[in-house]
Amino acid sequence: MKQNAMKNTFFVFGCVSFFIAGCSPKVTTEVVKSYPVTRAYDVRLFEAKDTLPPAAEVLGRASVEKGTESDAETMVKVETAKVGGNAFAVKEKSSSFMGRSYRMDGYMLRFPGTRLEVDQALDGLAANRFWTDSDHETAKDEKKDGTSTLYLNAGGGFITSELRTPGGTAVWGHPRRGTEMQAGWDWVGRKGLGGGLFFSAYHSRAYGLASPPEVADERFHMNFFYIGPEFVVRTFFSDYWSAKAALGLGAFFSREKVRDNSRLDYGLDGWGGHFQLGLEYRLAEHVGVGLNGGYILGWFPGKDFAREFFPDDGLGELGKSGKRKELDGYFHFFVTGGLRFYF
Incomplete structure (x- = not known):
């Protein structure tokens, strides 16, 4: 019995060693x-x-x-x-x-x-x-034939055009500085040329509208949305680093409102343009990070912004910013960063 047990032990040990070695x-x-x-x-x-x-x-x-x-x-x-x-x-x-x-x-x-x-x-x-x-x-x-990139960004936006409020009155806070959220996709060929689609959403707010009295000390929200195709140029410095430049035209939407006041909830739509520059670092085969900076322009051709937004219904006098009937709009630049996904 002992000999059979030893034989079985050696057999099992030999099989295990055989497979481990393999x-x-x-x-x-x-x-x-x-x-x-x-x-x-x-x-x-x-x-x-x-x-x-x-x-x-x-x-x-x-x-x-x-x-x-x-x-x-x-x-x-x-x-x-x-x-x-x-x-x-x-x-x-x-x-x-x-x-x-x-x-x-x-x-x-x-x-x-x-x-x-x-x-x-x-x-x-x-x-x-x-x-x-x-x-x-x-x-x-x-x-x-090329590389596709999906990117998601977040950062800050800064209004550079004239700021419009009810009656041109003063507000408190930082309405010119807001949050920028972006998403996009682009494709570039072997020569580094291609195209894509870019989307951006900007939001900022202020407090303490001086007039009319019914909206004093209320929040004033500003929201801009832009979406449009873009022409892309990408340069590879190494296996890890690349730079991108993009230019495009698209649609621009603006919505501004005072919280809990339906009469001061208004949107305008028009057309716009953008350009952006970016630097990217590839962390892995399909994942990277990047930093972007650029400018977005939104126009409302032929719109008298303040008179459409704030009609003469007892909400106060119009400021000078509302008396132009030529090309009008909002412009802002942004600095964002986020993830890149390569396919």
């Missing part, structure tokens, strides 16, 4: 040159059957054996990043006995330029997977 990674590298460490997700994988691209600098060789094909690909990226490379040329890839692990051999390379330029140098072969079966059939990914 799951543990085996890594062999031969480094001939190295650079400052890069990031693993920036490393591009491609199949090189015969010769390596002439633009690539060979940093060494690597052989990795790990549990799954995806694990092996991740490991060669990590090893390549350790020596400052940004591409790995796969020379051989196979499954081990009983499919317990995958083995990948190839060259650790460094291409000059940004990640986008590396993709261009590889002519669309930069992808994480190239094989669909054990025969190593190549399944090339479609070349990406």
